[in-house]
Amino acid sequence: MSTVTDRQAISHRSTDRQSADHQSADHQSANRQDIAEADGLAVASFLLGLPGLLLFNIVLGPIAITLAALALLRGTSRRGRAVLGLALGIASLAILAVTTATSHGVLIDLRS
Secondary structure (H helix, E strand, O other): OHHHHHHHHHHHHHHHHHHHHHHHHHHHHHHHHHHHHHHHHHHHHHHHHHHHOOOOHHHHHHHHHHHHHHHHHOOOOOHHHHHHHHHHHHHHHHHHHHHHHHOOOOOOOOOO
């Protein structure tokens, strides 16, 4: 009787270990997917912040800032690109502010 109980206990432990290994693998896979998504956000913030310096500052600047902040909050492994995207987004809004101030508040002049 004790042999049967011992076998059941061993079987139960190995099933628990396999279940724990499977859960750990699922957690690692989800973590890798989250990091890959955050890396994509970092790259997107950089790629949108760069043309945002010259074109569509009012749209691309805030989008670059938002994507960079999300990437940094989610723990991207491409932290440099996220910080650069954040800086480019802020710079594009600063350029927009300076351009607007020097043109006396006119964003687009359709008369010329």
